Amino acid sequence: MSVDTATRPVEPPADTAARSRALSALWAGTWPKVGAVVAFVAIWQAVVLSGWRPEFVLPAPLTVAQTLGDLVREPEFWQAIGTTLRRALVGFAFAIAIGTVVGIAVSRFRPVRAAIGSLITGLQTMPSIVWFPLAILLFGLNEQAITFVVILGAAPSIANGIISGIDHVPPAFTRLGTVLGAGSVDLYRHFVIPAALPSYVAGLNQGWAFAWRSLMAGELLVIIEAKPSLGSRLSFAQDFNNAPELIAYMVVILVLGMLADTVFSSQSRRMRRRRGLAVD
Amino acid sequence: MTVTENEARPAPGARPEPVAHGGVRLTGVTKVFGRGATATTALQDVDLDVRPGEFVTIVGASGCGKSTLLSLVAGLEQVTTGTLEVGGRVALMFQEATLLPWLTAAQNVALALKLRGVARAERTPQAHALLERVRLGAYADKRPHELSGGMRQRVALARVLAQDASVVCMDEPLGALDAMTRDHMHDEIERVAGEAGLTVLFVTHNVREAVRLGDRAVLMGSSPGRVVHTEHIDLPRPRRMEDPEVARRAGSLTAALREDVARHVG
Numbered sequence: 001m002s003v004d005t006a007t008r009p010v011e012p013p014a015d016t017a018a019r020s021r022a023l024s025a026l027w028a029g030t031w032p033k034v035g036a037v038v039a040f041v042a043i044w045q046a047v048v049l050s051g052w053r054p055e056f057v058l059p060a061p062l063t064v065a066q067t068l069g070d071l072v073r074e075p076e077f078w079q080a081i082g083t084t085l086r087r088a089l090v091g092f093a094f095a096i097a098i099g100t101v102v103g104i105a106v107s108r109f110r111p112v113r114a115a116i117g118s119l120i121t122g123l124q125t126m127p128s129i130v131w132f133p134l135a136i137l138l139f140g141l142n143e144q145a146i147t148f149v150v151i152l153g154a155a156p157s158i159a160n161g162i163i164s165g166i167d168h169v170p171p172a173f174t175r176l177g178t179v180l181g182a183g184s185v186d187l188y189r190h191f192v193i194p195a196a197l198p199s200y201v202a203g204l205n206q207g208w209a210f211a212w213r214s215l216m217a218g219e220l221l222v223i224i225e226a227k228p229s230l231g232s233r234l235s236f237a238q239d240f241n242n243a244p245e246l247i248a249y250m251v252v253i254l255v256l257g258m259l260a261d262t263v264f265s266s267q268s269r270r271m272r273r274r275r276g277l278a279v280d
Numbered sequence: 281m282t283v284t285e286n287e288a289r290p291a292p293g294a295r296p297e298p299v300a301h302g303g304v305r306l307t308g309v310t311k312v313f314g315r316g317a318t319a320t321t322a323l324q325d326v327d328l329d330v331r332p333g334e335f336v337t338i339v340g341a342s343g344c345g346k347s348t349l350l351s352l353v354a355g356l357e358q359v360t361t362g363t364l365e366v367g368g369r370v371a372l373m374f375q376e377a378t379l380l381p382w383l384t385a386a387q388n389v390a391l392a393l394k395l396r397g398v399a400r401a402e403r404t405p406q407a408h409a410l411l412e413r414v415r416l417g418a419y420a421d422k423r424p425h426e427l428s429g430g431m432r433q434r435v436a437l438a439r440v441l442a443q444d445a446s447v448v449c450m451d452e453p454l455g456a457l458d459a460m461t462r463d464h465m466h467d468e469i470e471r472v473a474g475e476a477g478l479t480v481l482f483v484t485h486n487v488r489e490a491v492r493l494g495d496r497a498v499l500m501g502s503s504p505g506r507v508v509h510t511e512h513i514d515l516p517r518p519r520r521m522e523d524p525e526v527a528r529r530a531g532s533l534t535a536a537l538r539e540d541v542a543r544h545v546g
Contacts (some may be wrong), residue, residue, distance in 0.1 A: 034296065172378045179372045180395045180443065190391060193381050275381040276425020 010108045017029045026203035068251065070138040076228050081252070084219065084230040087143070091150030096150060099158025099207065106159065107166040120156045120163070128153035132221050146218035153214030154207035161203010165196025191246035198271055212257050230256075299365040302332030302479045303430035304353055309362035311348055321504035322348040325362070328498065328507065332367065332446070333481045335473060337494035339487055339533065341541060345505020346483040350449040353481060368446030375452045379424040385411060385435045386420040392442035402482040410438040412473060430461035437472055447479045455488070463521060466492055472518070487537065488530040492521050497533060501540040509536045 041061045048060045055063075069078045106120070108112045131152050169192050169200040177191040219231020230253055237246035270277070299305045311323040317414075323345040329340035330336050338346050351357040352364055354372045379388045389407040398406060411420050414434040424432055433453055440448050454462045470493060473480050486488055490497040491513055511533060519526055 172374070172376060173380065175356070176374075176378045176380075178356070180392050180439075182395050186395060190395075191380070194380070197382070271382075274423060276423060277381075 041138075056241065057243055059247065063244050064247045064251070068248040071245070071248055073082045080230050080233050081256075083227050084215065085256070087146055087150065087219075087229070088211060088215050091215065092146045092154055092208060094147065095151045095154035095158055095207055095211060096167065099155040099203070100162060102155070103159035103162030103203075104166070105243040107163050111264075117163070120159050123152070124156040124160060124210075128210065129217040129221075131214075132218065136222065141222050142224065145222050146215065150211050150214045150219050154211035157210055158200075161206065162196060162200045165199030165203070166192055169195040183269065198268065198277070201264065201268045201271065205261065205268065208260055208264060209257070212260070216253065262277040282384070299367045301367045302477070303365075303367040304330040304447055304479060304481065305363075305365045306349075306352075307363040309352065309359050309364055311345070311352060311357065313358045323352075324504040324506045326505075326507055330447075330479055330481065332479055333477050335470075335482065335493060336407045336498060337482045337490035337496070338498045338500060339484055339486060339490040339503075339537070340500030341502055342485065343492070344500040344502040344504075346500055347451055348505065349500075350451050350481060350483055353447065354449050366447060369451060370447045371440040371443040371445035373433075373436055373440055373448065373450040373453045375427075375455045377424070377436040378433055379432055379439075381424050384421050384423055385416060385427065385438075388424070388435055389438050389442050390441045396443060407438075407442070410441050411435070413441065413475075414468065417489075419451070427482075428461070429457050430465055433457065433465060434468060437469065441476060442470065445478070447481070448473070450480060450482045452483055452485070455484075464488075467518070469493070478500045487533045488521055488526060490508050491526045491529045491533065492519050499533060499536055499540075501544075503544060507521065508540050509533075 044061050048055065048058055050057070059067075102116075102120070106117055128149050131149045132145070135148045139145040139148060173191045173195050174187060177187045182190060216231055219229045220235050223232045223235060231250060234246060234249045234253075237243075237249060306326050306328045307510065309323060309326045310321065313322055314319050326345075326349065328336075338349065340346050350372070352359055353366060354370045355366075356372075379385070380391070383391065386404065386407045389410050389522050390403040393403045393406055394400075408417065408420050411417050414437050416431060416434050416438065419427060419431060424435070427435065436453070453469075457465060466489070469480075469482075472478075482490075482493055487497075494513050497511045497513055498507055499511070500506065501508040511529070513529060515523075515525055515529070
C-alpha cells in the first residue's frame, strides 16, 4: 500500500461503481437459479446413492455430465441439433404466417369469427400428438408429417394471440385514428397492430412452446434413418439402454427450450417497459 | 367546409350566407339516438353560431348533450335533423391525452402530420417545432408514461396543432388534472389557441373554468339537451380562476344552471 492512497477520493470512480452494481444485480438474479440446480443435482445424487434403481438405469449426475462432454465432441450431436432446430424454425415460420393471417381474418370479419373462432381455441387445447397418426397416413414417415403437426400445434396459439390482442385494443385508440383521419389500412398499421403487439408476442411465445413439444413428439414417432435429430437420438439411446446419453439429450432439449423462452420473454419485457407497462 | 343537412326545413332565422373559414354554425340541430320506444333525444333544436377565432365554453350537468354536440361538430356523429356547417378541418381533444404508448412524444405528433399527408422529411422537424410551441421541446424523445398528466395534455395540444385544423373541440380536456396543473394548462391553451387563431369549443362541467377561458359561455340544460342560456364574457384577459369578477360571473351562471336543474327535478 502506498502513501498517496490517503489523498485519493474515498469513493470508487463512477464506472467501477456502476459495474459493481450491475454485477450485484446479475448475482441477485443468478444465485436462486444456481441454488435450484445445485439442490436438484444433490437430490438426484442422493436417489442414485440410495440404490433405488441400478446405476445403468439411473446414472449419477457426474456420469451424465461426462457423457455430455463426450457428445459435444461428436459431429452427429451437432448435426442432430441442426436438424431439429431447422425443423422447428421452418414449422414455426409457417405457423406464424398461417396463424397471423387466420387471426386477422377472424378479428376482422364477423362470419369468419362465427365459423372458426371457437374451433381455434378447440385446436389449441388438443394435444398435438393426436395428429400424428393422421399425419403419417397423409404424408408417410417423413419431414412433411412432422412439419404438418408442428404447424397445427403452434398456429392456433399464434392466431389466438393476435385475435385477443386486436379485440382488446382500447377503443380510444381507434377513435383517435378516425379523428386523425386514418383510413382502414392506416388504422391497422399505426393503431390496431401496434396496440395488439404485446398479446401477439405472448401468442408467439406460447406457439413456440407448442411447436417445440409437437416437434419432440414427432421426432420420437417419425424416425428418419438418414437424418439424426434430437428425438431420434433420444429414441436410440432408449433402444440401446444407454441411460447416460438419454438423460444428456433430455438436458440439451430442456436447455434449448429455455433459451428460446428467454429470447421471447426478454423481447416482451423490453416492449412492456418501453410502453410503461408493469414488468414482472 | 362540411355541410350536413338531413332534412330540408326552413329553419327560422337561418342565414343564407355560408359559414366563414373557422366558423361553426348549428341551426335547429336535433340528435336522436336509437329509434322507436328506446329513442333518446340527446340534443333538441340547438342553435349556435361561433365566429372564427372565438373561444366558446359549453357548460352543463352530465347528460346534457355537451359531448354529443362536440361529436357532431367533429363529424363522429351525424345530425338527425337541422343543419350543421363547419368552416374547415376539426380537431378533437379528449379528457385523456390518448397518446400512443409505443411512440415518443415527437412520434405521436409526427403521426398526426403523416396522416395529414406531410412529407416524411418534414415530419420530424415540424413535430419538434410544435412541441417547442407547447414548451415541451426538451421532452420530444420521452414516452407518454415518462410524462406527467399535464405534459401529456400538452403533447395532445401539439398534436391538435399538427392537424392544422381551424376548429378544435375539447371535451373536458383538463378534467383529470390537479388544480395547479389545470391553471397552468388554461394559460397554455389560451396562448396556443390565440397564436394559431383557432376557434375553440371547450366542454366543461366547471362553471368557473368556463368563465376563465370563454369569450362566450353556453349553458346547456338536460333532458333533452338544449341551450338554455348564453353569456358573453367581456372580462379583460389574462384572467385567473380566483379573480373576484370571474367568481361573480360564475356565480350567476351557476344560479341559471340550478334553475334549470330545479325545473326538471321539481
